[in-house]
Amino acid sequence: MWTLNYLLRVCLYVIKLFAGFPWSFFWTGGFSAAWLIVIYACLGFLLTPFPKKIKTAVVIAVVVTVCLALGINGSGAHLRGPSGTGVLRVDIIDVGQGSSALIRFSGGQTMLVDAGGYPGGSYDIGSQVLAPFLWHETIKKLDYVVLSHYHPDHALGLFFILEHFRVGEFWTAQTGGNDTEATLIMHRLNQTASNQKIALRAFPSLFKSVTIGPATVRLLHPTRDFLDNGSPKNLNELSLVLEISFGNTRVILPGDIDARVEKTIIPHLGANMQTLLVAAHHGSSHSTCKEFLDALHPVALIFSCGYDNIFHFPAPAVLRRCASRNIPIYRTDLQGDVHAVSNGQGWTITTQVEHKSR
16 A cells, blocks of 8 residues: 555656646636537547548638638627727626726727735636636737735736736836735736736836826826825735726726725815726725715725625625615625626626526
8 A cells, every 4th residue: 555655646746846847837728618529529530530631621621610710709809899889898807805807998908907816826816717707708918907906815816817918018006015925926926027028017107197098097096195104014005096087987996995095085086977986995894984985976886705705895884884875786796797888978787697697
């Protein structure tokens, strides 16, 4: 028995040794059942006793058909995509206990804000959740990738995305505060972005608003004054807070800020906007304060949180604040991905659960 155990350990060691080489892993993406049937049918045909000329002709015909199908799908996706609709699309992606949002602008540009992640990297949200979602949406390039802050539940999913997608710019605060783990994640992400030759955009460049077609992306927090005089100890308070406005509508992505920071943002908010608000810090009782809700009057509030999470987010106090103000709520833990579309005048919101029930 000890001999078998020894051989098993040797086999596992060899497997891990070869798995560690950079050329040992190549991500092909997900295959649908239809594609798998086509692949195995072709392999089976090659093993049949048909003449070589017939096999060659059939394989060439299959390859040409597949290429034509991919070309048609690509052109169709372009016609159906944001470039032809004149709308702003926002997807709050279900990444469990974490945050990730995909923004699709009316001109076809894309922006990913945060990428979820599990502490310790026990499960790769980037490869197992985000990448399949993006491929399903026929997205192979991200014009902008934004990281609100370097906590694992926002940042760890980014490694796979930066390595396997074409990324135009990477926006980040470039500070891990006094958090050792966050600082290590920051250095690893910077190295990954450098290896992929991705342009890095940080302070003070982040203070400038960016116009993307008819939409405007504005940094609400942190301000220059906050960075100069605020405390760097709490990394949540250093979260980038984005306002993306489109016509008379806007979406606010607040990272993990608390009520103290929310109150500093209120004076900088424009009035009379149809606001879609993502709950700060996944619905913590210390965020989404009544003053913030009263200033924004959001048309809906979206909680990005994990099912039956140990933090009990969203907090009952936040849910009560929404109920008392008749604010519709959406939750990724109960409804999956939340999809919102703005035509510049108002929002249309649907969920993954609603799509599956049709």
